[in-house]
Amino acid sequence: MAGPSAHAMPPANRTVSLLLPASDSSKTAGQQPDSPARFRSSPSPLHFALRKSHRNPMSSAEHEVRYEVDEQPPLPLTIGLGIQYAVVALGSVVLTPAILISVAGQSEAYLNWAVFAALVVSGLVTVVQSVRLGRIGAGYILIMGSTTAFLPMSVTALAQGGPALLATLIVMSSLVQFVLGAKMALLRRVFTPTVAGTVLMLIPVSLAPIVFKKMEDVPASASESAASVTALVTLATIVLVALRLSGAWRVWAPAIGLVVGGVTGLAFGIYDVERVAAAPWFGLPHFSAYPGLDLTFGSAFWALLPGFLIVTLVGAMDTLGDAIAIQRASWRRARAIDFRAIQGAINADGLGNLLSGIGGTVPNTTYGSGIAISELTGITARSVGVCAGILFVVLALMPKLVALIVAMPGPVAGAYLAVIIALLFVFGVKILTADGLDYRKSLIVGFAFWVGLAFQFDLVYPQFLTGAWGELLGHGMTAGGITVILLSGFLDLTAARPRRLRTALSASSLAEIDGFLCRFASKARYDETMTSRLRAVAEETLHTLLANSASGPERGLLLVARADGKAADLEFIASGTDVNLEDQLAMLSEGVTELPNESETPLRLLRHYATSVRHQQYHDTEIVTVRVDS
Template identity: 60%
Template sequence: MASHAADTRRDVRYEPDERPPRLLSLGLGMQYALLAVPSIVLSPTILIQAAGGSDAYLMWAVCTALAICGITTAVQAVRVGRIGAGYVMLMGSSSAFLAVSVSALEQGGPGLLATLIIVSSLFQFALAARLSALRRIFTPTVAGTVLMLIPVALAPVILGKLADVPPGVSPAAAPVTVGVTLLVIVVSALRGSSLWRLWGPVVGILVGTVTGSLAFGLYDTAGVRQAGWIGLPPIAYPGLDLGFGPEFWALLPAFVLVTLVGAMDTLGDGVAIQRVSWRRPRAIDFRSIQGAMSADGLGNLLSGLAGTLPNTTYATGISIVELTGVAARSVGVSIGLIFVAIACIPKFLAAIIAIPGPVVAGYFVLLVAK
């Protein structure tokens, strides 16, 4: 009896099966959304701007990315058949796909990107069905090597944002703005409380944007003024490239490899969320992890069908569950609904898209480093 009492996590206020007040679920859902939306929006923004895509395609990709993240976050929470973890697992755009996706857009356009994402997502469904195969393929050595190579591949894309400033501005604009952004995020991470560490990246983006705007005029408000308050973007669906030419076969192994990395990430997050969601420790439910990976695969499949960047689980969600003690599934549903609602607010999305390039670079340098 004493042993069971010692093992009980008293900080868990609501387990997955329990129902907190609706206002609490909505309030927490809004906090999750505000923490994740910058990354969800900025990832496809970096991709499409780096590849020279149109503004119409950019807004379409951002809107559909948010909507798909909302759908998959809700599916993770409620579990539909064998798809979903049954836990609060925050889904967001995957920065790991940026480098290979830029190559796909440059070599074959959005149609090639969409086809590659769809085909590679099928591998994730297969791995979810045979979870043991993932561990045999991705040994610690292989996984570590790939995880180190992804930031290297991303470096040219991220560093390109450092020089993304209007002509004629002060030469100090980029270094000062990125320096302020990095300083705020790093100080929050090293010296702040658990709550400040969570909000540090968002605060860093805000402070960096205000600095760049007031000191150097880096924030372009034209797109924000032109965007409507409520509505959906014009359909800019790129279609699929079913020619399966040499570009497809050359890029497919890289897409599959990054998909496997995402599967490993989801596996780790699936284990971690189970450990922080119950008052009494339970054996790890690997069917739940299979469901989480299947939901991740579903998100990638939908992303390919929409022609936007694939998604993955965000570890931020685990930190919030541990910090608040609220692991109820209703929170996951609330997050999903809020993501979908935000996808229908073009002015808010335009405000994030307009964040200066140096701020985005500083944010992603630390995001990739984590």
């Protein structure tokens, strides 16, 4: 889940669609020109993330990038940009654990420890995201920081079991991200945009009581208008800067709001000047505040774990979107999305949450604000991300600077959080609308949302929800999330099943594939023209996959065929290679002559017959999805 900075400033022009339209010039007379088509059968979050743009990313247009990922800017420029990345995200990284711990009534020592650990973990994982260690890390600039998505569940965890229980829940839920990163190709149809969008809409509902409580959190000696005026000034500043200014200024809207709100609070005497004065310039927190882990696994752990798992999965989807967006911003010439980098980003996100739990602080996530800075500056070199990560760690050792943010008045922190959760709600709506809401999905989303709302505020027979059930369903995110998952699963299980064929990836399998598609077309009642088109697409896709295969053991192939009215979707799933069909098709469209002649003919025919071609490459697996219209 993206943190405050991530949604306060969404990057402009996220061009992430991978759908390749067939060339109109290649169509024969009388045929309708092909256009990018949306996959309508149970789309995955991967598919949603790939449909965020309205233009073809594989066009010949060049992106204005001054320094690509592998290039090295001058050292002063690298340090300067690293400072900018770190400062823009700093408020979110520090305020999230500070708000959580103050609302939960935990000790000052634990607050200092959690903020310190959040900065260290954010810095380390930002470096890992940038440099990519094995299969962990995207290899791009992805700023990591504290996330607000876990706040509702975390407040309850602190109340029921203290910091040790919270740490254990974070550690256990982080393991899910490693599974998702490793098995993304298999799980892409399980965790859908319907689930993610609904849960994202429920997070602000669960956070609302915390936000309004924080807005009124001022010393008893403060004037009656101090809280309201300070909160209003902070809100107005962030919103007006974000709405009326553009470019670099919009990226700084949250930071500007914090500064203006802090000055207003200082004028009312509610800014904690004593905390700043008492903090040393350099130092470490007391290690006695380290909470450790609670390994008793009591009833509170099992009641809260489902909620943590659901939010973790939603956060992985947001990381997926950010990993796609930063790839589009990092190269001068557009490339097909590298899903291995996405797997690495999700693994690094899991590593960040694992370290956060072990370190006794809040979970973290990718921040979209870093992508905005990359697009604005045109500098996407890995060294800048490494510099930003190192600066986070350095700031963790400077309590005086951190105290400037922690000392912010409650109304400032509450107003800041209010803007963030409003954007989280809208982000959930965008996921749902981009995926497309038919009658069934609309019913699922609406019903699950109201179930979550009702359980959050004890509106549904609270006298019966006691004990373990009360703990499990006492959060809107958990109740609504479980509801949307169950209803979506029911809809998927009762839908028309796709037809599958398992065979070898070899030329000798063509006859078997051809017969399979003839039977599929007959059952779907396609006409002769559509049947011929399906057979031709399968033949050319098979030839192209074989041409890109390295010598070695014979690879297996799973062909999945889905009917969608008069159209059809074919999925070819095989073990992975290093050659991407979309990049090859793009070169063919642009007249690039780097392709071998024997590879060019199947590609031209595939482009002729298919409406769209999407090639997803994972570690050890590749999936070619072809859309065919009648």
